[in-house]
Amino acid sequence: xxxxxxxxxxxxxxxxxxxxxxxxxxxxxxxxxxxxxxxxxxxxxxxxxxxxxxxxxxxxxxxxxxxxxxxxxxxxxxxxxxxxxxxxxxxxxxxxxxxxxxxxxxxxxxxxxxxxxxxxxxxxxxxxxxxxxxxxxxxxxxxxxxxxxxxxxxxxxxxxxxxxxxxxxxxxxxxxxxxxxxxxxxxxxxxxxxxxxxxxxxxxxxxxxxxxxxxxxxxxxxxxxxxxxxxxxxxxxxxxxxxxxxxxxxxxxxxxxxxxxxxxxxxxxxxxxxxxxxxxxxxxxxxxxxxxxxxxxxxxxxxxxxxxxxxxxxxxxxxxxxxxxxxxxxxxxxxxxxxxxxxxxxxxxxxxxxxxxxxxxxxxxxxxxxxxxxxxxxxxxxxxxxxxxxxxxxxxxxxxxxxxxxxxxxxxxxxxxxxxxxxxxxxxxxxxxxxxxxxxxxxxxxxxxxxxxxxxxxxxxxxxxxxxxxxxxxxxxxxxxxxxxxxxxxxxxxxxxxxxxxxxxxxxxxxxxxxxxxxxxxxxxxxxxxxxxxxxxxxxxxxxxxxxxxxxxxxxxxxxxxxxx
Amino acid sequence: xxxxxxxxxxxxxxxxxxxxxxxxxxxxxxxxxxxxxxxxxxxxxxxxxxxxxxxxxxxxxxxxxxxxxxxxxxxxxxxxxxxxxxxxxxxxxxxxxxxxxxxxxxxxxxxxxxxxxxxxxxxxxxxxxxxxxxxxxxxxxxxxxxxxxxxxxxxxxxxxxxxxxxxxxxxxxxxxxxx
Numbered sequence: 001x002x003x004x005x006x007x008x009x010x011x012x013x014x015x016x017x018x019x020x021x022x023x024x025x026x027x028x029x030x031x032x033x034x035x036x037x038x039x040x041x042x043x044x045x046x047x048x049x050x051x052x053x054x055x056x057x058x059x060x061x062x063x064x065x066x067x068x069x070x071x072x073x074x075x076x077x078x079x080x081x082x083x084x085x086x087x088x089x090x091x092x093x094x095x096x097x098x099x100x101x102x103x104x105x106x107x108x109x110x111x112x113x114x115x116x117x118x119x120x121x122x123x124x125x126x127x128x129x130x131x132x133x134x135x136x137x138x139x140x141x142x143x144x145x146x147x148x149x150x151x152x153x154x155x156x157x158x159x160x161x162x163x164x165x166x167x168x169x170x171x172x173x174x175x176x177x178x179x180x181x182x183x184x185x186x187x188x189x190x191x192x193x194x195x196x197x198x199x200x201x202x203x204x205x206x207x208x209x210x211x212x213x214x215x216x217x218x219x220x221x222x223x224x225x226x227x228x229x230x231x232x233x234x235x236x237x238x239x240x241x242x243x244x245x246x247x248x249x250x251x252x253x254x255x256x257x258x259x260x261x262x263x264x265x266x267x268x269x270x271x272x273x274x275x276x277x278x279x280x281x282x283x284x285x286x287x288x289x290x291x292x293x294x295x296x297x298x299x300x301x302x303x304x305x306x307x308x309x310x311x312x313x314x315x316x317x318x319x320x321x322x323x324x325x326x327x328x329x330x331x332x333x334x335x336x337x338x339x340x341x342x343x344x345x346x347x348x349x350x351x352x353x354x355x356x357x358x359x360x361x362x363x364x365x366x367x368x369x370x371x372x373x374x375x376x377x378x379x380x381x382x383x384x385x386x387x388x389x390x391x392x393x394x395x396x397x398x399x400x401x402x403x404x405x406x407x408x409x410x411x412x413x414x415x416x417x418x419x420x421x422x423x424x425x426x427x428x429x430x431x432x433x434x435x436x437x438x439x440x441x442x443x444x445x446x447x448x449x450x451x452x453x454x455x456x457x458x459x460x461x462x463x464x465x466x467x468x469x470x471x472x473x474x475x476x477x478x479x480x481x482x483x484x485x486x487x488x489x490x491x492x493x494x495x496x497x498x499x500x501x502x503x504x505x506x507x508x509x510x511x512x513x514x515x516x517x518x519x520x521x522x523x524x525x526x527x528x529x530x531x532x533x534x535x536x537x538x539x540x541x542x543x544x545x546x547x548x549x550x551x552x553x554x555x556x557x558x559x560x561x562x563x564x565x
Numbered sequence: 566x567x568x569x570x571x572x573x574x575x576x577x578x579x580x581x582x583x584x585x586x587x588x589x590x591x592x593x594x595x596x597x598x599x600x601x602x603x604x605x606x607x608x609x610x611x612x613x614x615x616x617x618x619x620x621x622x623x624x625x626x627x628x629x630x631x632x633x634x635x636x637x638x639x640x641x642x643x644x645x646x647x648x649x650x651x652x653x654x655x656x657x658x659x660x661x662x663x664x665x666x667x668x669x670x671x672x673x674x675x676x677x678x679x680x681x682x683x684x685x686x687x688x689x690x691x692x693x694x695x696x697x698x699x700x701x702x703x704x705x706x707x708x709x710x711x712x713x714x715x716x717x718x719x720x721x722x723x724x725x726x727x728x729x730x731x732x733x734x735x736x737x738x739x740x741x742x743x744x
Contacts, residue, residue, distance in 0.1 A: 256567030
C-alpha cells in the first residue's frame, strides 16, 4: 500500500511506525518518565518522614509534598504513559497513520501546561489539599485549573486514539478484528473518557467555588462525583496494564490468548462494572443508605473483580500454553521455571501480575466490602493497597514495556543490562514489602496522610503499639529499596535514550503493509489431565485459597469490635 | 505474537472455551456471589454494621446540642484547656464535635451499654478513628451522622482524626473512657 504519510518498519520486530505517531509516543513517554522522576524524588522525602524514627520533613512540607506526589505519580506519570500506549496500540499495532496529529500535539501541550500550572501552585504552598482536594478544604484556583487543563488534554488524546481506530478501519490497514491488546487499550480509552468527564463535572464547579463564583460545594456530592473520577481512573490503569501484560506475553513468548472470547468479555466487564459511583470509597460516609452502599460496591456480583480474576488466569495461562508448545512440558511448573527470568520485560510483567493479584486485588476487595471497610477506612492500609495496584501493577508493567520500547521505538540499545536485569526485582519486591508493611500498620490503626503518629503538641496524645512503629520502619527501609529500583529505571531509560548504542531504525518511506490475520493453531495437545494450562490453574487455586482465608479473617476480627448499628 | 495481531479466526466469538477457563470462571463467579451475600448476611446476623441515619445540620445547632449535653452530664474537666468529660446515661444521644483541631467533648461510657453517637464537623472533613479498636468513620460538615455504639470492653480509647484537615491535623486526637 502507498501512503501520503511517512512510515518505517522496525527491522527487529517488524512493527510499523507512523512518523508523527512515533514522535508523539516518544514525547508522551518522556514526559511520563520526567513526572516519575519528580514524583520519585518526593517519594523519598515522604517515606523518610513517615518512617517515624527518621521524621525528615516538617508538617507543612510533608503535606505539600504528599499532595504533589499523589498527583504527579497517580495522574501525570501514568496518564502520559497511557496516552503513549493508546497511540502505540492504535497507530503502531494497526499499521495505520495517527488521526489528526495536530490535535495530538494540542493534547500534549495542554497536558504539559496543566501539569506545570498545578505543580507551581502546590510548590508555592497554595494548594496543600492532597490529591483528592476534598471540599471545603480550599486550594488556589490555579490548582483546579491546572488539573482541568491536563484532563482536557488527556481527553483530546483519547479521541485521537478513537479517531485512529476509525481511520484504520476505513483504510483497511488490518484484517479481521482488532488485536486483543488494542481491544484492551480501547477499553482503557472508553473508561478514560467517562472518567475524565466525571472529573470535569466536579472540578469545574470546584474551580469556580475557589475563585469565589459559587458559594459552596456539598462535601458528599463532591466525594461521590470525585470518586467517579478518582476510582475509575484506576480502572483505566488496570485495563491498560492488563493490555500490557497480554502484549508482553505475546512479545516475549509469542503467546496467543487462550480464548479471544473470554479475554475480550473480561475487558467489557471492566467497562460495564467499573463502578460508576465508585461506592467503595464512600462506605464509611454518612448520608448514603446501606442498600445503596451494598449494591453499588459490588453490583451484586463483583463482576469487575471477576474480570481481573479471569485475566489473572488467562495471561499466565497463555504463557504456559506457549511454553509447553516449545517443549517445557515436564511436571506442572517447568514452563515457569524455565521462563526468561533475567529478561526485565518478562520479570517486570510477571511480578506486576503477582503483586497486583495477591497484594492489590485481595486487599482491594476486602476494603470494598461494606462492613469490613470500617476497619481500614482512611488508615495507611489504603495507600498500602493502592501502591500494590498502581505501583506494582501499573507502574511496573509500564517499566517492563519500556525495556521493549527502548530498542523498538527509540532505536537504542538498553544501557547497563546487568542493572536492568535486577531492576524489576529491586522495585517490585521492595514495593511488595512496602505495601505489606503499610497494610500491617493500617491494621494497627495508623492513619494515612498523617505527619506524626506521636501527636506532638496534642493535649491528649495516643500511643500506638510498638508493632506500628516497626511497620513504619519497614515501610521506610523497603520504600528506599523500591526508590533505588525506580532510580535505576530512570537511569537506564534516560541513559539509553541519550547514550545507548544507536540501532538500525529502518528507512522512512511511503510503503506500508496490511496487518494480516495469523495462521490458526490449536490450543490443546501439550497439557496435563486434559488441561491446557494445569500449572496456572494450580496457581489460581492457591490465589483463591489466600483470598478466602484473608477475607474471612477480617470478618472474624470485625466480630470482636464494639457493637455498631 | 498473537495478542498483538488480529484473532486467528474471523468468527472468534464462537470459538469453544477450554476446560481450564470455564472451570475457573465458574469457581471465581461463585466466590464473587459469596462475597456479595456476606454483606446482607452481616446486616441480619452480624453486630457491627454502620448506621446510615443522617440529618442535614447547621454547625450552630449542633454545637448548641453538644453544649446542652455537657451542661447536663459533665462529670469533670481534663487538661489545661479544661475539656469537659461527659458521662451520658445508657441510650442517650451523645454529641461529638469534630473541628480544627480537636474533638469536643471527652466521653465516658459504660461497657455493654448502647449510645446514640452524633457526629458532625464544624469546618472541613474529618475522620473518626477509634483506637485501638480501629473503627473508622468519615465525618462531613453539614451532615449529622447518628451511629449507635455499644462498647464491649473497658479501657481508655483514643479518637484519632484520619482525614487530612490542615496543618494541625496530627494534633487532633481525643479520648473515650469506657468503664
